[in-house]
Amino acid sequence: MKVLNREELQLAEGVLLTHLPKSLKVYGFLFGINRNKPSTLQTVVDSWPHFKVIICRPDPQNKRALEFMKKVTYFSTDEQVLRKMLTEENAVDWSTYFLMAGFDMSHAPLLREVSSDREVNNRGYTLVHLLYLPDSSHLLTPAVDSELESRISSLNLSHVELVNKTWKFGGNEKGRRNITNLIDNFPSCCITDSQGRPLAWILLYDYCAMGMLYTLPEHRGKGYAKVLVSTMARRLQADGYPVYCFIEEENTVSYRLFKNLGFTEDPSYRAGWFEFNF
Incomplete structure (x- = not known):
């Protein structure tokens, strides 16, 4: 097992690019x-x-890692190599929650x-579709008048x-830190009212996937989500x-929304989230 340095991470990003869409989450982190x-x-x-398994895990030397939920993600082209990484190589810290x-x-x-085998409990957290846009020609763009266009901006x-309060996994201090990091360092998009207050928004997670799409209840039914996703x-x-x-x-x-805007998926692939040591 090898820990990648900065130059190697750049090379690994190029390798993962050839395995899209299944490698997208690890690719997004490295991107x-x-x-x-x-x-x-x-x-x-x-x-x-020449690697067959690549794993992103909390950096034990990074003190900030303690401020966020411990998350592990990986991409593998060989299940037996993955098994060895998880059982013999100490690639994952099984002693704590993640x-x-x-x-x-x-x-x-x-x-x-x-x-x-390690006497660690686990449970399924969620099962998801992975939807992606191969290129801009697939994207359907809803009509936007000049008044609405003038109210499209970025979150600050x-x-x-506001975002933390409405996010289904937020509402706490860890959620606030996570959202602060995302707004401060990654692209976002929102539609505001005439006073500049967000009515609807979408963020980018640290693995570069779009998420946290939300419209305030009193402003739904106006097509804001379509405009935000396409923008x-x-x-x-x-x-x-x-x-x-x-x-x-x-x-x-949301599935129909993204599909109708031109996003696609590999029908043979599903992504999952599991909790361990909960």
Whole structure:
């Protein structure tokens, strides 16, 4: 097992680019890290330069890692190598709580088996669709009049509390720190009222996936979500970002929204989130 340095992370990003869309979450993390976005992660591989498993995990040397939920994500092209990484290489700290996020659900039996062998409890957190935009020609752009266009802008740090209060996983101090980091360091998009107060918004997670799409209840039904997703997608593509999102399987409204705007998915692939040591 090898911990990647800065130069190697840039090379690994290029390798992951050839495995899209299944590698998107790890690719997104490396995309941000390689463009100097703040990160509390360490990246390890089974071998170098030809790796079959790449894992992003909390950096034990980074004190800020304690401020955020412990999250682990990986991409693998060989389940047996993944098994070895998880059982023999100490690639994951099984002694504490962590969230295994965005993994290929075909590996769920392996993850359950390995955690059971270590007497670590686990539970499914969520199952999601991975939707992505291969290129700008697939994007359908809703009509936007000049008045609405003048109210499209980016979130700023004065909006942290509003986003935290409405985010389904927020409402606490860790949520506030997470959202502060995202607004401060990653692209965002919002639609404001005439006083500049956000009515609807979308953010980018630190793994460069679109998320936290939300419209205040009293302003729904006006097509704001379509405008935000299409505007954000165009901005991201212009700046070279991957354009994708994870949508929970039960969220049929958001699924239809993204599909109708031109996003696609690999029907054979599902991503999952598992909690360990909860």
